[in-house]
Amino acid sequence: MDRTRARPCTCASARLSPEQGRLHSLGGMTTRTLYLLCSAAPPVFDVARVIEDAQARGWDVCLGLTPTAADWLEDSLDGLAALTGYPVRSRYRKPGQPDMWPQADAVLVAPATMNTINSWAQGITSSWLIGFIAEAIGKGIALTAMPCVNNAYAQHPQFPKSLETLRQAGVRVLFGPDGFEPNAPGERRPYPWAAALDSVNGLYNERARAR
Numbered sequence: 001m002d003r004t005r006a007r008p009c010t011c012a013s014a015r016l017s018p019e020q021g022r023l024h025s026l027g028g029m030t031t032r033t034l035y036l037l038c039s040a041a042p043p044v045f046d047v048a049r050v051i052e053d054a055q056a057r058g059w060d061v062c063l064g065l066t067p068t069a070a071d072w073l074e075d076s077l078d079g080l081a082a083l084t085g086y087p088v089r090s091r092y093r094k095p096g097q098p099d100m101w102p103q104a105d106a107v108l109v110a111p112a113t114m115n116t117i118n119s120w121a122q123g124i125t126s127s128w129l130i131g132f133i134a135e136a137i138g139k140g141i142a143l144t145a146m147p148c149v150n151n152a153y154a155q156h157p158q159f160p161k162s163l164e165t166l167r168q169a170g171v172r173v174l175f176g177p178d179g180f181e182p183n184a185p186g187e188r189r190p191y192p193w194a195a196a197l198d199s200v201n202g203l204y205n206e207r208a209r210a211r
């Protein structure tokens with residue numbers, strides 16, 4: 001398999017124009033918007049299939065990437081934009097440039113690397129993605145994060161502190177038995193994307209009931 005490309009999605013919408021793609025994902029009735037924000041760990045190559053899965057669950061999906069993840073998916077970015085119907089974002093807008101995305105009803109940060117988790121927890125907003133999710137805490141947006149780190153990274157003293165900081169700030173962190181369980185360095189395991197999407201739905205429904 002060519003690991004420099006997102007694994008292909010199974011629907012025709014990857015060949016549609018952005019506007020057609022948006023209508024496809026809306027199916028004429030969807031109004032819930034999910035920001036799927038990915039950093040540079042191998043499960044990011046599943047992103048087309050994950051977008052389709054989220055769309056099938058009724059989400060209108062906008063895809064954001066860290067600069068490194070955008071670099072990894074460079075050859076797939078046009079197809080991913082057509083699949084979601086929105087530009088793929090990875091950089092801060094220039095002052096005065098419009099925001100092309102609808103407002104987020106939920107955010108899933110996955111796969112979340114060691115770098116992304118620690119930068120987020122410490123508020124290091126030098127990239128657009130971290131800046132967005134740092135601000136999203138203060139805006140009260142429903143935030144779910146699923147790390148992707150091996151069990152050597154996970155033993156770094158900063159990592160559990162960062163998870164605790166994010167949980168205290170209201171982020172639902174899927175790490176451990178109900179989410180991602182760290183693997184040995186170099187070991188490949190399926191990344192539990194379906195559990196992440198289930199959890200996003202659950203959090204969204206909890207928030208909707210509380211309103």
Ligand SMILES: Cc1cc2nc3c(=O)[nH]c(=O)nc-3n(C[C@H](O)[C@H](O)[C@H](O)COP(=O)(O)O)c2cc1C
Nearest residue numbers: 039040041042066068069113114115116148149150
């Ligand atoms: C092939 C490869 C696999 C990687 N897998 C992981 C991983 O699973 N978890 C992780 O935290 N970093 C992983 N990294 C390192 C990150 O890509 C690197 O720290 C990067 O700077 C993360 O940037 P980002 O958080 O801005 O995406 C991997 C790097 C490479 C080249």
